[in-house]
Amino acid sequence: MFASSHIHPIMVHFLIALVVFGFIADAASVFFRKEVCLSKTGFYLLVSGTVMAFLAWLTGTLFTSDLEGKAGEVMETHELFALITLGILIAALVFRIYLKIKNKEQSRLKWIAFALFGLGTISVLITGFFGGTLVYNYMIGI
Numbered sequence: 001m002f003a004s005s006h007i008h009p010i011m012v013h014f015l016i017a018l019v020v021f022g023f024i025a026d027a028a029s030v031f032f033r034k035e036v037c038l039s040k041t042g043f044y045l046l047v048s049g050t051v052m053a054f055l056a057w058l059t060g061t062l063f064t065s066d067l068e069g070k071a072g073e074v075m076e077t078h079e080l081f082a083l084i085t086l087g088i089l090i091a092a093l094v095f096r097i098y099l100k101i102k103n104k105e106q107s108r109l110k111w112i113a114f115a116l117f118g119l120g121t122i123s124v125l126i127t128g129f130f131g132g133t134l135v136y137n138y139m140i141g142i
Helices: 004-031 038-063 069-101 110-138
Strands: none
Touching: 004 038, 004 069, 038 069, 038 110, 069 110
16 A cells, blocks of 8 residues: 655655666766767756655655654754755756856856756765665665
8 A cells, every 4th residue: 555654765765766866967067068968868857856856745744753863863863865866956956047048067167056056966975875774774665
């Protein structure tokens, strides 16, 4: 049977895949500059990943319960990194859209967007680590 508590893990798995593969596409576009599709792919995966990050945060907030003890501490860390991830991805997306609108995607400013996307990728992986710790070490959601 499907429960509302399953919605958050579904969102999270898509989020991780979208952000990680988006960053990989962006990184590949640095090495293969003639392949414009890689940069576009990275951009669209950043858009999708940012939307999914918001949905993952929202479903985590709405459909999970508070915990106590050591598991509660891990959950607070997980929630903190979720907000950090969301903020970084929003900043990366806004900056990338700015570069696109101003037609400055090939300027040195692209490295700021690339760095933000990289930080967002690292942050989403850290968030996933703490979420996985809740599931596998404390049997939350099983």
